Amino acid sequence: MLLIKRYLMDPESLRRQIMNVYKCYMWKRAFHSNRSLLEVKRREKSLQRKILERILRPKEENAVKKSGFKLWSSHLNNPHKTYMRLEELQRRIMEEVHVEGIKKNDKLFNEINQWHFQNENTSTVRTPTLLIHGYAASSMSFFRNYPGLSKHIRNLYSIDMPASGLSSVPSLEINTTTPLPLDIKFIGENKFKVPYTINANHNKFVIQMYEDFYLDRIEQWRIDNKLGKMNVVGHSFGGYLSFKYAVKYPNSVNKLCLVSPLGVERNIWSVNNNFHSNTLYTIDFKNPNSKFYSKRNMIPKYLFEQQFHILRMMGPLGAKLCWNYIMAAYSRVPSLAYKEYIFELFYGKGGIPEVTTDIFKALFSRCILAKDPLMDSLQYLNVKKLLIVYGQYDWMNKKAGMFMVKEVEQFKELSRRSKLFRNTFFRSQSFFR
Template identity: 30%
Template sequence: MASVSSAILSTPPIIPPAPSPYVRFASLRHWFSRSEQTSEAAEARLLSRLAYFTLGGKTLGTPADSKTTAKVGLVDLDNNGIRKINTLVIDQKGNDFAIDSGSISSLLSSSKTDSHTSEDELLGFTHIPQTDLKVQSNTTTVNESKNSSIKNLVMCHGFGAGLGFFYRNYHGLSQVPGWKIYSIDWLGMGRSSRPRFTIKEKEVDKYVEETENFFVDSLEKWREIHKIDKMTLLGHSLGGYLAAVYALKYPTRVERLILVSPVGVPRNPQNDPEFHNSDGRSIRQIPGWVIRLWNANFTPQLILRWLGPLGPSLVSKYTSRRFSHLEEVDQLDLHDYIYHISTATGSGEYSVTRLLEPGAYARKPLIDRLHEIKMPTTFLYGEDDWMDFRAAEKAKKLMNVPVKVERIPDAGHHLYLDNPTEFNRAVIKEMLEVSNKS
């Protein structure tokens, strides 16, 4: 069982409420207040919606008999402070689990449109923080005891995101009996450390491999520290691409792969017209200036940093438009979180132009590699996803393991935020299949 401890500052600062991006001068306030502490506070505001989230040893709103605990902190990969992976661990106390199999069946059969059950009740969180947020600056130490009966779900975010993006999913997924939930920020992203990102190789195949190893080898080191023998690995978008690459390189450590709207599956139609023509779609023409900026490592995060005090208002326009279906307080907290993790020192973000060509096509497409996958694999897409699910259907025909391709209704690329109830249901089904086969 994991023991995750928090290091508390001798004089812990008070985390201020998230400032509204719609208030005059909010952009200046965000810009001047940027720091690791404000980034941590923004993440904590999202996670504090979980009643059992513990920060600095304090948890308000948690029943005395709660069987679930959640803590977040930095895991030092090399004991030198240079490479740290931000990690959320959600665990069950002792050998008891939150709910029994009958309750799980009830959850799976529930519908978010049930007249007597609100979506928030199904998801298990409120929009009002449950946890005292006066303590911050956490580091995480791990002292794992091997327990082969415990299953592990490891969740990995996509480009420009972080583990806070799954805040609407953690409660439901953590209630599956016999499972421990881990969620990480990729090295160089989110609230993980930001080592200098330099690629020495010049040939495409070699610099793609070097870039992939930056992430998957750090994930493997993280796994070794946590003494996780096998995991169900879930990755979204770029995180799905990297999860697939990890499963290819370390197949004995992944017992099931869940690729959530993964980037990089199809070939670039510009380079493979025959493959493209089977779709009957016209090829998108990308302006030359976009290609030049892309190849020069211009990223959205770099632009935000250059914009200075104008950056927060740009993020606000994005969050209010893309996540308009969320409560306003959720939009504000997401805005705050996205801005702070995006304007931290540039590092892992520069990988995107090494792994992907303009237009978000992989330089080494997964469709040419997925036939080597050794474990059951599930693809999840939103019905309104800009990522084309048909690429997964094509990959399925080439793979030699059980493969599912499912689409989540009323959801786009961020399907876990757009329709968390149906997303959770789809993931829980995969978790139960793993449990039943063990």
């Protein structure tokens, strides 16, 4: 409570204190690992620090300030009210979206919330094209792309994935025994070993069951819409799922576009590695094509386990920090309704259902590296064309994408647009035509 009061009374003072503690922590790490002064300065602008800055002090320009107490008190409700707010905010967002042809919103069989943009006057892209959003997001992530894309794509679809946005929340059923998980013991700065071997096939089978929660429902959605082969565009976690969908249902995918895809890198957390027990291995921090690859930083276990629930546990402070982050992260997006929509997802009760976070934790490590990386399944990909897109300031691993396209035997292309950023679709509205 003291921390909350201090923030509400003097947020700038608290921000400075936290940033000073963070800097001391970084200098201490540098000293103990014998890193140079220049390396420390480079790391000061790490992803973690950027997020911390966004949370504690959003950019003043175009920032809409809201009371943490009012945000918190207005969200002491049940998931149904969160759903109603999301529904209203979706309506407000899409009212401002003007497209070529017909714009239609349905909840197919009361399960998948979908948008269909039909433009009979274009012949540029005749193949139906599906947009798949990332983690903790929805079809609204692409709202600024719809006008540009609908000019060139005859039938454009965008959906809220199961347990996302306004789609229903199916139950998660894993009908098998829980496998012994991969356990990695770190030794020093760059060594590790596994205390026991795992059943790789069983672990991979369970991972596929978690993935099928999404993949099978995407396929059923395609069948329900009476679509043949379609182009699939997936962003971030949606890119990971789009790739896995193309592998499982090769007859359903024509062209595949991965925008800043998550889970590309081979890494030490992969269940496909077959490490020997109690053998000392050296971590490779540079090569995302190596099974010994890992990142230096891990999300603390408690934060990874609790995720968005922590914000609600923090009361008014959590609401304020969440709003600050959204104001900073989406500062270039002019729509206030969209920012309020994101707040409902992140902070609203039931905005991000527990099943969504459970699946994500089952598929990724605390380094946000996939337990069944895309690069371990390249030999099974069979699409007409593959396009991988990264932004200039993308925090996804572009080097992994370069390795990936070198290994794919079909037609391949890696696009690095000089003016694209992490949220590519917000700044390049006609990119995928």
